[in-house]
Amino acid sequence: xxxxxxxxxxxxxxxxxxxxxxxxxxxxxxxxxxxxxxxxxxxxxxxxxxxxxxxxxxxxxxxxxxxxxxxxxxxxxxxxxxxxxxxxxxxxxxxxxxxxxxxxxxxxxxxxxxxxxxxxxxxxxxxxxxxxxxxxxxxxxxxxxxxxxxxxxxxxxxxxxxxxxxxxxxxxxxxxxxxxxxxxxxxxxxxxxxxxxxxxxxxxxxxxxxxxxxxxxxxxxxxxxxxxxxxxxxxxxxxxxxxxxxxxxxxxxxxxxxxxxxxxxxxxxxx
Ligand SMILES: *Cc1c(COP(=O)(O)O)cnc(C)c1O
Numbered sequence: 001x002x003x004x005x006x007x008x009x010x011x012x013x014x015x016x017x018x019x020x021x022x023x024x025x026x027x028x029x030x031x032x033x034x035x036x037x038x039x040x041x042x043x044x045x046x047x048x049x050x051x052x053x054x055x056x057x058x059x060x061x062x063x064x065x066x067x068x069x070x071x072x073x074x075x076x077x078x079x080x081x082x083x084x085x086x087x088x089x090x091x092x093x094x095x096x097x098x099x100x101x102x103x104x105x106x107x108x109x110x111x112x113x114x115x116x117x118x119x120x121x122x123x124x125x126x127x128x129x130x131x132x133x134x135x136x137x138x139x140x141x142x143x144x145x146x147x148x149x150x151x152x153x154x155x156x157x158x159x160x161x162x163x164x165x166x167x168x169x170x171x172x173x174x175x176x177x178x179x180x181x182x183x184x185x186x187x188x189x190x191x192x193x194x195x196x197x198x199x200x201x202x203x204x205x206x207x208x209x210x211x212x213x214x215x216x217x218x219x220x221x222x223x224x225x226x227x228x229x230x231x232x233x234x235x236x237x238x239x240x241x242x243x244x245x246x247x248x249x250x251x252x253x254x255x256x257x258x259x260x261x262x263x264x265x266x267x268x269x270x271x
Contacts, residue, residue, distance in 0.1 A: 023258040027059050029067045031251035035237050036071040038249065043220050046227035048072075049213070051234030052087065053079035053099060059238060059254065065090055068237070077119075077232055081107055084116040097143050097177070101125045101153070108132040117176060121145035121153040126163055130172040143177035144207070148199040149192055150183040157203050164206035177230065178207045185218035185226075186244045197225060217242040 018024060040048045050073045056064035065076060065087055075095045078084045081103060084096045097117045102108055102125045111118055112132070120126050120142050129140055144163065147154030155163065160178075167173060180200045184190035200214050211229035217236035219226045221243050233242075241248035 023256065026255040026257070027063060028251070028253050028255070029063065031239065031253045032064060032067050032237060033071045035239065035250050035253065036068055036073060038251075039217075039220055039231070039233050039236060040072065043215075043227050043231045047075065047230045048220075049075035049077055049097075049230055049232045050237060051077045051216075051232050053077060053083065053234070055083070057234060057238050061087060062090060064237075065094075069094065075230060077234075081110050081114075081116060085110065085114050088114040088116070095176075099145075099153075101145070102128050104128060105132065112138070117141050117143060119143040119145045119153075119179065120173075121147075121155060123155070123159060126155075126173070139174040140172070141174045141176045143179050143213075144175045146178065146180050146200070146203050148180040148196040148203075150181050150196075152181065154180065157199055160203050161206040175207065175210050177211050177213055178204060179213040179232075182214060182216055182219045182226075185216060185222055186242070188222060188243055188246075193219070193222060193226070 036048065036050070050065065050068040052061045052065055052068070055061050061083065068076070069091055075097070076087060076091070077097045077099055078087060079099050081098050084098050087094070087096055095117060096115070097119050098111070099119050101121050102111065102118045105128055108128060109132075110116070118125065118129060120129055129142055132140065144160060145154040146157055146160040148157065167175070180196065182193055182196055184192045197214065200212070204212055213230040213232055214228055215222065215226045215231040217233040217240065220231045220233055220236065236242040236250050237253075239250045239253035241250065
């Protein structure tokens with residue numbers, strides 16, 4: 001063994017040493033910032049949040065979030081409270097919404113401690129946040145998620161309106177955002193988007209003075225009626241094509257390369 005050259009890991013690279021790696025994933029953070037700016041122009045005058053759930057779609061929230069912040073992003077969406085806690089350490093001033101809502105009364109204190117804003121999407125979520133008090137006068141800020149046709153998460157429109165009327169009297173919690181999620185916005189002609197818009201607009205009447213948000217990446221490229229106060233792109237930030245069947249206006253952020261192990265010539269019929 002004594003004749004072997006020492007192997008010195010390359011400190012510039014994370015993960016496997018590039019000399020040993022079977023592949024390489026390159027994340028272009030300048031392209032990410034350019035995509036944020038393109039979405040900001042597209043959505044204006046609405047603001048643009050950054051959806052960084054699932055570790056920023058696998059690109060590394062710790063790398064992605066500060067770049068978005070520097071590009072002007074002040075509102076972030078994660079899926080899990082743990083992701084929110086990690087993001088809080090990086091972005092002390094950001095508004096951080098947790099899409100999956102509250103994980104029951106035992107989880108609520110973490111939202112208070114790390115100033116995470118739960119996206120409340122069920123009557124259980126609502127009563128849990130109402131009952132939670134880390135301080136009696138605390139405002140309990142949150143978002144209210146209403147399901148307008150995706151059938152995934154959220155209050156029914158009827159539940160949302162009933163909540164708004166009751167909460168206007170009690171003031172138990174402080175909605176900062178009313179939101180819903182589009183199911184088919186990638187197909188610009190899909191009739192469901194218009195129906196979701198109309199349902200959302202009807203619910204908004206009950207939430208006057210509260211910001212609204214409906215559009216994901218694809219929705220940001222529908223007509224301006226869908227933008228409201230805040231759009232919530234994820235995949236387009238990371239270079240994904242927002243509109244099916246149209247050219248992709250986003251810059252490429254992710255490049256995957258793999259080693260070609262060997263190239264061989266084989267005659268027809270050979271195994
Ligand atoms: C994931 C998610 C987004 C972002 O969606 P993209 O299609 O990636 O832009 C926006 N809003 C909600 C509620 C989400 O769950």
